[in-house]
Amino acid sequence: MEMLERRDTNGIVHLHMNAPGRLNALSDDMLAALQSQIDSLKTDKTAKVVVLSGAGKAFCAGHDLKEMQAGRAAEDKGRAYFQDLFTRCAKVMKGLQRLPQPVIAQVHGIATAAGCQLVATCDMAVAADDTRFGVNGVNIGLFCSTPMVALSRNIPRKQAFEMLTTGKFISADQAVHFGLINQSVPASDLATAAQDLAEKVASKLGSVVAIGKEAFYEQSLMSLDQAYEYTGDVMVENMLWRDTNEGISAFLEKRAPDWPE
Structure with a gap:
């Protein structure tokens, strides 16, 4: 089973995060798979738009906390691993935004912490109307400082700061109102809505x-x-x-x- 599945159709590249048992967490393997596709797409003249989705119950639950905790076993308590992890994650986020193709997030379930960062990083986003979004690291003693970069560049500062300091989740309707996503649709219509948006973009030069x-x-x-x-x-x-x-x-x-x- 591939960590990140790719399907190309008529200029539309579908990237499907496929680690449902881990809620598509941005593990070392997932980040590597995303970076590999970014490197490929940079020079892909046949690709006009990218749709990013997730398998299972959630779009993406952020960083893999079990991997992060395992990193503490190193002699430096994990400092080098954590530094490398956040550097690699930032490279993926910046890489998505620097792709020549627009990237559309197709979001369902939850998008939390670095998963919410991923939504905010994508150029556009469509979500199921029962999706919840949060930068809730503060609830476990870890402020979502890197997710804050993308979030605060998408939604008003006071709403972003409230989410970051309280760990509260917002609904899909609130995400539309704040500007985090473009539209909210019934879950049964999500794939169609994302595809329609992708086709509109792909029809342009x-x-x-x-x-x-x-x-x-x-x-x-x-x-x-x-x-x-x-x-x-x-x-x-x-x-x-x-x-x-x-x-x-x-x-x-x-x-x-x-x-x-």
Whole structure:
């Protein structure tokens, strides 16, 4: 049984975390499997969008606490292991956001701690309406400091801080309201809703979506003046593309553009 299953269909890559007995925890093996797919997808010209889901009762329950506790057996009480673990996890999170393809989280059950971080990291998210989200490490004496990075870049600061300091869970409806996910649907409609969103993205010119995703995150870190200067340069380059010329010409001529598959 593969830790992370991959299925490719018409430009849509489905990555399915397949460790239901561990609630798809971000174990050493799961992080390695995710990183391997990220490395592959970076240069995959056939992939236009990625859908990330989980098997069993939960999307992802965060880090594997049993592995973390086992790390304490080292002479340094686990310091080197913990440092390496959080570095590897951060690399996966940053890698997902830096992929040229948009990544959609298909969420069900629970998404907790680093699992909630994973949802916040994905570019978009669709969840079953009975899903619960939390950064609840504080309940066991471990503040969710690394999950906080993605969470606080997705939802308002006061809501994020309340979740982090109380360990409270929020519902799918609250997650939509706060901006953590794009939509909440009945559990029976979850796969269809995620697929529909993926197909809409995949129907666009992939190179344009890729340049747009990169610019989206880059400009968010800049001042207003810097952002306009940077995105202006991006649009100039985009306008000079053959496929952009063809797309605009096709629109004006009321015909379908002749774009590569």
